[in-house]
Amino acid sequence: MSVESQYYPDGDNEKRKRMSTGLQVNCPHSLRLAIQSAYEYGYHFLVTQITHPNYARDLLHGKPPPAIGRTDRILQSLEWGRYIVAELTPTINVDSEIEHVQRKSKALFLQELGFAVHLGVPVIKFSLTKRHNAQLGRLINEKLVNGFTSSFWVTLPMVHPSQFSPICTEDEKEDSWEWWNDFRTYCNYDKHVGLVLELPEIAHIPSQSEVNRWIGEPVKALIIPTTYFILNNHGKPVLPRAHQDIIQRFLTIDVQYIIKSDSETDLSLYTKYLHFLGKKLYVGDPNLEFIQGCEDFLQNPLQPLTEHLETNIYEVFEKDQIKYTTYQNAIQKALADVPQDVALPVIMVVGAGRGPLVQAALNVSYILHRKVKVYAVEKNPYAINTLIDRVNHDWNGQVTLINEDMRVYEPPEKADILVSELLGSFGDNELSPECLDGAQRFLKKSGISIPCSYTSYLAPLQSIKIFNEIRNNRPADKTLRTCYETPYVIHLVNYYQIAPAQPLFKFEHPNWNDVINNERYKKLRFNCEQSCILTGFVGFFDTVLYKDVMLSIHPETHTREMVSWFPIVFPLMEPLKVEAGSVIEISFWRVENADKVWYEWCLEKPLKGCVMNPAGRSYFIKKH
Numbered sequence: 001m002s003v004e005s006q007y008y009p010d011g012d013n014e015k016r017k018r019m020s021t022g023l024q025v026n027c028p029h030s031l032r033l034a035i036q037s038a039y040e041y042g043y044h045f046l047v048t049q050i051t052h053p054n055y056a057r058d059l060l061h062g063k064p065p066p067a068i069g070r071t072d073r074i075l076q077s078l079e080w081g082r083y084i085v086a087e088l089t090p091t092i093n094v095d096s097e098i099e100h101v102q103r104k105s106k107a108l109f110l111q112e113l114g115f116a117v118h119l120g121v122p123v124i125k126f127s128l129t130k131r132h133n134a135q136l137g138r139l140i141n142e143k144l145v146n147g148f149t150s151s152f153w154v155t156l157p158m159v160h161p162s163q164f165s166p167i168c169t170e171d172e173k174e175d176s177w178e179w180w181n182d183f184r185t186y187c188n189y190d191k192h193v194g195l196v197l198e199l200p201e202i203a204h205i206p207s208q209s210e211v212n213r214w215i216g217e218p219v220k221a222l223i224i225p226t227t228y229f230i231l232n233n234h235g236k237p238v239l240p241r242a243h244q245d246i247i248q249r250f251l252t253i254d255v256q257y258i259i260k261s262d263s264e265t266d267l268s269l270y271t272k273y274l275h276f277l278g279k280k281l282y283v284g285d286p287n288l289e290f291i292q293g294c295e296d297f298l299q300n301p302l303q304p305l306t307e308h309l310e311t312n313i314y315e316v317f318e319k320d321q322i323k324y325t326t327y328q329n330a331i332q333k334a335l336a337d338v339p340q341d342v343a344l345p346v347i348m349v350v351g352a353g354r355g356p357l358v359q360a361a362l363n364v365s366y367i368l369h370r371k372v373k374v375y376a377v378e379k380n381p382y383a384i385n386t387l388i389d390r391v392n393h394d395w396n397g398q399v400t401l402i403n404e405d406m407r408v409y410e411p412p413e414k415a416d417i418l419v420s421e422l423l424g425s426f427g428d429n430e431l432s433p434e435c436l437d438g439a440q441r442f443l444k445k446s447g448i449s450i451p452c453s454y455t456s457y458l459a460p461l462q463s464i465k466i467f468n469e470i471r472n473n474r475p476a477d478k479t480l481r482t483c484y485e486t487p488y489v490i491h492l493v494n495y496y497q498i499a500p501a502q503p504l505f506k507f508e509h510p511n512w513n514d515v516i517n518n519e520r521y522k523k524l525r526f527n528c529e530q531s532c533i534l535t536g537f538v539g540f541f542d543t544v545l546y547k548d549v550m551l552s553i554h555p556e557t558h559t560r561e562m563v564s565w566f567p568i569v570f571p572l573m574e575p576l577k578v579e580a581g582s583v584i585e586i587s588f589w590r591v592e593n594a595d596k597v598w599y600e601w602c603l604e605k606p607l608k609g610c611v612m613n614p615a616g617r618s619y620f621i622k623k624h
């Protein structure tokens with residue numbers, strides 16, 4: 001660890017390496033020497049008390065004023081600010097029922113917080129040792145509301161020891177998550193209140209769903225006592241498989257690791273091992289380079305119908321090879337099904353962009369040795385510019401270009417196959433139904449639409465991170481209500497999906513019904529397996545391109561390595577605690593008028609909420 005170190009105990013994610021490690025030391029003889037040896041061992045920060053038992057701190061009677069702890073001059077301010085996580089004195093008990101203990105604890109607590117600010121430490125860490133922490137929660141909330149600059153790390157066992165205690169009855173068993181949830185609720189889910197979890201011993205490993213729920217929390221660090229390590233064949237400390245599995249789950253949310261040791265052995269072995277584990281267990285997305293840096297970042301859904309897409313967006317689309325090879329497979333199956341007596345099958349690519357699906361259609365023609373006539377219909381004049389170049393240089397003049405809106409274009413002939421990709425993260429949310437209903441005029445009655453259908457899915461979501469992103473990043477020209485009544489496209493990482501996703505709305509093409517109605521309404525019910533915090537709903541879609549050829553971003557059927565679409569999130573105004581075993585029910589509408597399409601959503605159970613986004617007042621998709 002050095003002054004130039006790039007690691008910050010609670011710093012910006014971008015600045016942190018994936019396996020940032022800290023060392024917990026209790027009252028070292030010399031803090032400077034402790035920092036130096038931690039650095040030599042490969043750690044990035046130190047967790048330690050900023051007070052010291054040698055200093056009595058008799059606050060209530062002390063005269064002259066007693067010292068709080070060792071002098072701040074033992075470290076430079078830069079070092080306090082970079083490398084020290086300040087652990088509060090564990091005996092402080094502001095929630096004591098004994099009045100004088102409570103009073104003295106409060107005085108000591110406020111003094112330590114003040115001292116931490118004086119030193120400039122970035123993080124203050126303390127443990128919750130009981131369920132009810134109203135006083136502590138109120139005091140910390142008061143600090144936060146007044147603009148306290150350091151973060152708080154609340155420490156808890158991942159599994160409460162009473163869960164496995166032979167002494168406790170079922171009623172006496174405590175749930176750490178409930179303690180945490182009560183506490184952070186006092187602090188109004190403030191993003192400066194993070195969580196540090198003590199890894200459980202090997203006999204107390206939590207269930208998958210318990211771990212999943214923790215993944216939806218702002219976990220900043222995991223504490224690993226050195227006693228959990230076992231020696232491998234080479235005499236080196238390693239973690240048992242069950243602990244590795246838990247660490248692997250937390251790698252996705254980029255937590256830090258705190259080694260807790262009472263011995264003076266070579267502590268470098270533990271941090272080396274954790275770095276090794278990070279490399280071994282991290283299953284990065286193969287398309288990582290395209291999606292890195294947008295974790296939990298809110299994006300407004302695109303509106304490609306009314307806003308022309310730009311070069312960089314088309315470029316990102318086109319990098320997703322799997323999408324285009326899947327489309328090509330679908331076109332191939334469809335062309336094989338066009339009767340042989342059709343001498344020159346017509347393929348119309350509508351919403352052609354810069355031409356990847358046109359290329360796929362030409363590839364199929366080559367593969368099947370069957371001549372086709374290809375039209376490319378695109379309303380974006382700048383994308384047409386690219387297409388002109390491709391017709392001249394790549395496609396040998398084979399493709400007919402039409403710079404028009406597919407809803408009004410009058411073609412000279414009808415298509416055997418209509419190919420489009422007008423899909424958003426929720427399937428229909430970029431107005432594919434409205435566009436294709438218009439375009440099917442130029443599809444033969446026997447013709448094939450690729451895609452044939454698409455379905456949206458919805459699941460209840462816990463993500464305090466996203467709730468806070470919306471709350472804390474309100475643009476100046478929008479009300480908070482507008483921000484919560486807007487769906488966001490998000491590469492979700494720090495979240496917990498409360499129940500499996502269920503199908504919502506389905507659209508099929510072509511749709512030869514006399515009356516086409518793209519409005520929808522459905523009520524969905526989800527069972528809540530364990531207590532959690534509902535912050536909104538997450539949406540996905542899948543699509544049948546043709547026959548068995550599908551694309552999906554539904555978590556259970558997700559097309560491998562496809563990165564074109566992230567899930568879409570429909571928020572709620574306030575987080576809501578949902579008890580284990582209860583039902584979450586939501587009503588969802590797709591509504592339209594002559595100018596726009598929008599969604600409305602309303603929580604029905606466990607509490608009835610108001611209808612979000614009525615009349616599309618905060619979010620809508622323009623038709624023109």
Ligand SMILES: C[S@@+](CC[C@H](N)C(=O)[O-])C[C@H]1O[C@@H](n2cnc3c(N)ncnc32)[C@H](O)[C@@H]1O
Pocket residue numbers: 304305308309314317318350351352353354355356357377378379380383404405406407420421422423435
């Ligand atoms: C999601 S992009 C897909 C582009 C391309 N097919 C691809 O896969 O890379 C949708 C394209 O459809 C175009 N588009 C959307 N609605 C249209 C309409 N009504 N008429 C013509 N083009 C439309 C947009 O300009 C955009 O280029």
